[in-house]
Amino acid sequence: MKRFFSLLLAALMLLSLCACGAEKSAGKVVYAMDTVMTLTAYGKDADTALGEAEFELYRLEQLLDRFTEDGEVNAINANAGKPTGVSDELAALVALAQHISDKTSGAFDPTIAPVMDAWGFGGSEFRVPTQPELEVLLPNVDADQILISYEDRPRITIGTMQALDLGGIAKGYAGDCVKSIFEKHGCTGVIDLGGDVTLVGRKSDGSDWRVAIKDPYDPSAFLGTLSASDCTVVTSGVYERNFTENGVTYHHIIDPATGCPAESGLVSVTVVCADGAYADALSTAAFVLGIDRAAALRDAFATETPLLELIFVTGDGHVLYSDGLDGILEPNTESGYTYEHLS
Ligand code: AMP
Numbered sequence: 056m057k058r059f060f061s062l063l064l065a066a067l068m069l070l071s072l073c074a075c076g077a078e079k080s081a082g083k084v085v086y087a088m089d090t091v092m093t094l095t096a097y098g099k100d101a102d103t104a105l106g107e108a109e110f111e112l113y114r115l116e117q118l119l120d121r122f123t124e125d126g127e128v129n130a131i132n133a134n135a136g137k138p139t140g141v142s143d144e145l146a147a148l149v150a151l152a153q154h155i156s157d158k159t160s161g162a163f164d165p166t167i168a169p170v171m172d173a174w175g176f177g178g179s180e181f182r183v184p185t186q187p188e189l190e191v192l193l194p195n196v197d198a199d200q201i202l203i204s205y206e207d208r209p210r211i212t213i214g215t216m217q218a219l220d221l222g223g224i225a226k227g228y229a230g231d232c233v234k235s236i237f238e239k240h241g242c243t244g245v246i247d248l249g250g251d252v253t254l255v256g257r258k259s260d261g262s263d264w265r266v267a268i269k270d271p272y273d274p275s276a277f278l279g280t281l282s283a284s285d286c287t288v289v290t291s292g293v294y295e296r297n298f299t300e301n302g303v304t305y306h307h308i309i310d311p312a313t314g315c316p317a318e319s320g321l322v323s324v325t326v327v328c329a330d331g332a333y334a335d336a337l338s339t340a341a342f343v344l345g346i347d348r349a350a351a352l353r354d355a356f357a358t359e360t361p362l363l364e365l366i367f368v369t370g371d372g373h374v375l376y377s378d379g380l381d382g383i384l385e386p387n388t389e390s391g392y393t394y395e396h397l398s
């Protein structure tokens with residue numbers, strides 16, 4: 056029922072969006088990757104682009120979701136300990152995930168799956184695992200153990216007790232793939248994959264798109280608006296998935312060092328980046344690392360991702376943002392937050 060109303064709401068929002076522009080536009084609501092996705096394309100081939108985009112999103116769900124039967128990630132996990140033949144595409148994405156894991160000191164780790172499952176974030180009942188249980192699982196959370204070989208075809212081998220979870224990078228990557236489809240058809244537009252937003256080109260009048268950043272304490276309100284074009288804006292926040300037990304709320308972004316929900320003093324991190332896969336993985340990593348260590352990611356990734364801007368929201372009501380967002384982030388002065396530059 057919740058899914059039905061989300062889809063209905065997204066469809067109504069889309070109708071109002073499409074009705075007001077002079078340029079030809081088309082919209083589509085897609086349900087994939089457990090997410091209501093809202094795609095809006097502008098250009099004469101907008102309908103064709105959206106049709107292809109929808110199939111692309113179903114294809115990526117099949118490829119990347121570890122619970123989708125016959126999917127490649129599913130096959131790697133089922134075959135743990137032995138090499139599994141995979142597509143060039145999956146090998147490249149897992150190699151990128153492994154690389155980002157390495158450069159974030161393991162704060163982003165695509166082998167987090169067994170710990171996600173222990174908390175029930177894998178789809179079963181939510182529960183708080185015991186410390187001894189986590190101690191058994193943690194040695195398996197180690198992206199270094201993923202072997203990718205390229206002989207006649209790419210093959211991926213994970214440790215016998217390991218499992219891949221690409222949930223921290225998949226939607227950002229999907230944004231990149233859909234963006235390529237829009238561009239192939241000469242379209243601009245907005246690809247909203249449930250809060251991971253990829254902006255394709257600019258508005259037809261040459262101005263930037265505007266993206267609202269959710270208030271992590273009230274996701275129906277917003278703490279600011281970003282004006283941007285040709286980039287991906289991804290937010291990792293405690294509000295996305297969580298449960299409360301004995302008065303304590305546990306969220307779904309796990310610190311691979313402890314096996315527990317990250318306690319970095321943050322309630323959300325937004326990353327603005329030219330590349331969607333990087334934006335997604337780095338938002339998860341930045342959330343785990345906390346402000347000081349995450350701010351250093353801008354230098355660490357400068358040569359790979361020329362655009363990398365960050366917005367941190369702390370548990371005590373502060374919004375800190377990197378200086379590249381000056382004049383781009385418009386704070387919502389009624390939100391009750393205080394806004395500061397990162398020092
Ligand atoms: P995001 O909302 O992009 O921050 O991603 C959260 C999702 O990424 C979770 O639902 C898990 O599937 C996965 N995940 C959680 N913690 C981590 C982590 N430390 N590294 C990599 N993936 C993670």
Ligand code: MG
Pocket residue numbers: 222223224289291334335336337338339
């Ligand atoms: Mg992420």
